[in-house]
Amino acid sequence: MVAARPDAVNTCQYHQQTVKVDLRESWHIRDVEIPTRLVLAPMAGVSVQAFRRQGRRFGAGLVCSEMVSCAGIEHRNEKTLGYLRVAADEHPLAIQIFGSEPRTMADAARMVEAAGADLVDINFGCPVRKVTKTGAGATLLDDPELACRIVSSVAEAVAVPVSVKMRRGLRDGSRDCLDIGPRLVTAGASVLTLHPRSAQQMYTGTADHNLTAELVDLVDVPVIASGDITSRARAQAVLATTGAAAVMVGRGAQGNPWALREIVDGGDAEPSREEVVAELVLFIRETVRELGERRASGFLKKFYAWYLGRGRFPKPFKQELVVLDSTEEVERRLIAAAPGALELIELLEAELPTGDEVTLALPISAFGGG
Numbered sequence: 176m177v178a179a180r181p182d183a184v185n186t187c188q189y190h191q192q193t194v195k196v197d198l199r200e201s202w203h204i205r206d207v208e209i210p211t212r213l214v215l216a217p218m219a220g221v222s223v224q225a226f227r228r229q230g231r232r233f234g235a236g237l238v239c240s241e242m243v244s245c246a247g248i249e250h251r252n253e254k255t256l257g258y259l260r261v262a263a264d265e266h267p268l269a270i271q272i273f274g275s276e277p278r279t280m281a282d283a284a285r286m287v288e289a290a291g292a293d294l295v296d297i298n299f300g301c302p303v304r305k306v307t308k309t310g311a312g313a314t315l316l317d318d319p320e321l322a323c324r325i326v327s328s329v330a331e332a333v334a335v336p337v338s339v340k341m342r343r344g345l346r347d348g349s350r351d352c353l354d355i356g357p358r359l360v361t362a363g364a365s366v367l368t369l370h371p372r373s374a375q376q377m378y379t380g381t382a383d384h385n386l387t388a389e390l391v392d393l394v395d396v397p398v399i400a401s402g403d404i405t406s407r408a409r410a411q412a413v414l415a416t417t418g419a420a421a422v423m424v425g426r427g428a429q430g431n432p433w434a435l436r437e438i439v440d441g442g443d444a445e446p447s448r449e450e451v452v453a454e455l456v457l458f459i460r461e462t463v464r465e466l467g468e469r470r471a472s473g474f475l476k477k478f479y480a481w482y483l484g485r486g487r488f489p490k491p492f493k494q495e496l497v498v499l500d501s502t503e504e505v506e507r508r509l510i511a512a513a514p515g516a517l518e519l520i521e522l523l524e525a526e527l528p529t530g531d532e533v534t535l536a537l538p539i540s541a542f543g544g545g
């Protein structure tokens with residue numbers, strides 16, 4: 176077992192308030208060192224490079240790309256290849272691929288490795304029909320033999336560790352993850368992430384981390400616990416009771432990187448208005464650089480609500496931003512609402528490693544696209 180459980184658990188003296196798991200402790204996936212026990216979740220339509228780099232700054236030890244279609248990689252789709260861009264300051268980074276055909280997945284994994292990912296992550300969890308109808312994502316939990324063939328052909332194709340992210344099973348109450356998990360490890364997975372909801376549940380109900388604890392007992396690789404981790408108390412309780420090596424945070428970090436800092440270090444989770452505006456402006460600038468103004472302005476709209484919600488700014492202000500034509504105009508309004516943010520933005524930008532060597536000298540041209 177890689178992640179030892181704290182003594183308090185082993186002696187059955189466990190009490191949520193008193194167990195302290197050090198989230199700043201580093202751990203390993205084979206020879207890849209992960210500096211904290213907090214992982215930023217892969218989220219389609221969210222996990223752009225700007226999100227991942229911000230996540231690393233706020234304490235995530237490992238960040239993940241959103242799921243990338245192996246068919247898109249195979250056909251050298253320009254937009255898909257854009258997902259393979261890796262910045263120098265986001266390592267360690269996992270790039271996640273999805274598909275249903277072992278050879279195509281292996282080819283995609285080679286490209287992911289060449290792009291600079293530290294881990295290739297395989298998606299066996301996506302419950303969305305567009306993906307499952309192609310035989311990919313969570314559907315593969317119903318076909319363990321094919322799932323294992325995918326993992327072994329990917330593991331044979333690359334030198335970096337392979338991870339698998341999965342749900343508990345397809346249908347409510349399923350415990351299939353406990354059968355398939357150890358088989359995926361035998362096939363070559365070096366780490367498993369479990370989001371213990373069924374695919375049928377989508378995001379309703381709660382994540383049952385009793386299953387995470389059972390999975391930890393069954394495998395000799397690290398397990399990452401995903402689902403409903405939104406605070407330090409919850410993260411520590413899940414780590415302590417399951418023996419997982421790390422917790423993964425998804426929705427809790429949307430427009431709220433401060434939650435990551437609170438989970439890793441404790442302290443106040445609520446930022447000032449100036450801090451919110453400074454981080455959002457930086458995020459806007461980075462996203463425009465990454466996606467271009469046209470794509471970024473649509474992509475960013477949901478982030479305005481996420482950043483400015485939680486009682487931080489009045490509702491009409493968010494609505495005002497969403498209808499503006501350009502991100503420059505959004506930036507002007509934000510700074511007018513919290514002028515003190517300007518100084519913070521300068522400080523943040525001065526601290527960021529920038530320039531070609533970080534964000535622009537991308538290996539993407541090697542693939543002839545993007």
Ligand SMILES: Cc1cc2nc3c(=O)[nH]c(=O)nc-3n(C[C@H](O)[C@H](O)[C@H](O)COP(=O)(O)O)c2cc1C
Nearest residue numbers: 216217218219241242340370401402403424425426
């Ligand atoms: C908008 C959104 C997009 C997601 N996209 C992916 C994805 O591309 N790959 C994946 O493995 N999981 C994806 N997930 C699932 C998350 O990684 C995570 O397992 C799930 O949200 C539970 O964690 P949370 O309660 O911290 O959000 C997505 C979740 C959300 C909310």
